[in-house]
Amino acid sequence: MITGAMKRRRDARPTTAVGRSAVVAGPRGVRIEEREFPPPGPGQLRLRMHGCGVCGSNLPVWEGRPWFEYPQAPGAPGHEGWGVVDAVGEGVSGFRPGDRVTALTYHAFADYDYADAGAVVKLPPSLAEAPVPGEPLACAVNVFRRCEIEAGQTVAVVGVGFLGALLVQQAVEAGARVIALSRRPYALEVARKCGAEVALSSESAEATQQVSEFTGGEGCERVIEAVGVQASLDLASSLVRARGKLIIAGFHQDGPRQVNMQDWNWRGIDVINAHERDPAVYTDGMQKAVDALAAGRLRFGELGIRHFALDEFAEALECAVGRPEGFLKSLIWMEDRRLA
Secondary structure, three states, X not given: OOOHHHHHHHHOOOOOEEEEEEEEEEOOEEEEEEEXXXXXXXXXXXXXXXXXXXXHHHHHHHHOOOOOOOOOOOOOOOOOEEEEEEEEOOOOOOOOOOOXXXXXXXXXXXXXXXXXXXXXXXXXXXXXXXXOOHHHHHHHHHHHHHHOOOOOOEEEEEOOOHHHHHHHHHHHHOOOEEEEEEOOHHHHHHHHHOOOOEEEEOOOOOHHHHHHHHOOOOOEEEEEEOOOXXXXXXXXXXXXXXXXXXXXXXOOOOOOXXXXXXHHHHHOOEEEEOOOOOHHHHHHHHHHHHHHHHHOOOOOOOOOEXXXXXXXXXXXXXXXXXXXXXXXXXXXXXXXXXXO
């Protein structure tokens, strides 16, 4: 006999949802498709996405490279999403529909995406209306952890985009003296607002000499490269003091790099590739980032954010490519929740 309680449980089973996905159909080409999103599988959550950030690593896919295949999967390569739990898969505890979350997912340029329950972080009420792109915030926290920055050290951050600015904030809070280097005057202005003591043009021929003078000829105990090109790697390498640490946070994806290994050997520097690939480390970084955001230790509302709707996908990506004055990051909103 089926009781009323049994019927309610049966009727509460997740159903298929219908929503939109952005599909990168080719270099600089996108279409918005409506599709079905089945119930989540065991151990999964289906998320109703509120928004997704545009990552620098998305740009080569958008611009086109020989090694990419098109069309990309629906919603790819969006991985900086946040939203609410829409449906709970079998075997998942601790989440229920309506929970506001940020998560590590991979097809988040869409109305819905799926995440393993272990890669989802709940958001506190204080962040109820805020955009929370968890993946890049986790990157900032995890990169900073790898830097092992201590009070009194001199830290150079080469490249002040979204990630670089968050690293400046954390280094300043840790008590370091921070030198920020960027080619863009606006980025240097942001670095100063984040607490950098010195802000220098990375394109200046005197940049290395200026850092040397600031550090009494010693160089910096920690240098973070946060751009992802050969020139930034060269500049960052030149700023590290003997037995200092060079931390690579930039995403280098356009071919091999050359380094002056003789010079690295002579100075005995540590070189750290601070990109995480362990989902558990990512999730831990997201939780720490959410805690820091809620406490005001991380702040990104003033970091040159521009807001777009899903049907403005191309504009959001092109803005990230062109980086106009006053811009650091694009956020794409799936729902009508964009900020002014």
